[in-house]
Amino acid sequence: MAKLNRGKTTKLSIRLSVTARQKIEMAAKNLGISLGGVILFELTKIMKNPPSLADVEELKSKIRLEPNHFVLTISTQLIDKINVMSEDYGTKKNVLIGYMVSDHFEKLDVDNEEKDFESKRIMLQVNETLKKKMIEYSEENYIPLNALVSYSVLQGPYEGFPSYETDVTEQIFTKVPEYIGQIIKEESIEGNMREHFYSSLCLFKQFMTPEGRFYK
Incomplete structure (x- = not known):
């Protein structure tokens, strides 16, 4: 991108x-x-x-x-x-x-367990509205996009089904620690969904719902 x-x-x-x-x-x-x-x-x-x-x-x-x-x-x-x-x-x-x-x-309670922190490139496929909010937050606050992704995945997915005004989706490529990528893989298998859909649920929760840290 x-x-x-x-x-x-x-x-x-x-x-x-x-x-x-x-x-x-x-x-x-x-x-x-x-x-x-x-x-x-x-x-x-x-x-x-x-x-x-x-x-x-x-x-x-x-x-x-x-x-x-x-x-x-x-x-x-x-x-x-x-x-x-x-x-x-x-x-x-x-x-x-x-x-x-x-x-x-x-x-702050910071997890200090040993994990695989090696960088992993992942693909996100998100609704155009969600992508816009992610980029705006990153630019306005000078916070790397991958930090927003990693944090959102660690907080877990939105439990319902996301709703957007349009059905247009766009791809984003970013890098996250290997263990974050593993969380996405394991949780998507358990939930019987594609990995990019699981990650989009996590991002939807943080950007598109009032309980989210990046919601506005």
Whole structure:
């Protein structure tokens, strides 16, 4: 497929706690993306309901940030929100976001079981409406498409039968960790369905239903 239009981006340096970095590294393996991709994946969620100034002040007494910085690429839209928050809270953004991200990952339950993380190329066949939503979310939030696919598969399929305005489908090729591909294969066999239909059910649940993380 064509290269996604990421729009204007900039760099953000943040400081992380040791525990947060370790969990970020494992989460990156689980989703088959970079450390920066994992941070952005969760930061997008955090910024929808950010901690209060009082919460951040409490984090400063509980979390120890390492002196080294981690640099990631983010959209200018997100950095604008961060700049406003940094000014309102009177805290440098590298420290402010560092506390927020570190707290989030320290609390996050990340699967650390050994799996086959080797990259596997898969084909998705999804409705044109679903594809449009996937690409828009990826571009707007600067989150790799394969991360959205891996996460959706890990959350399981929609239990009903998906409904769309049209019956036009399109193909998407992406890469996911081998164990994700194995989940798709095993679950599709158990459900007596094609692999691309099983993966589309997982994506439908996250993008097209109110319970989904990427629904809007």
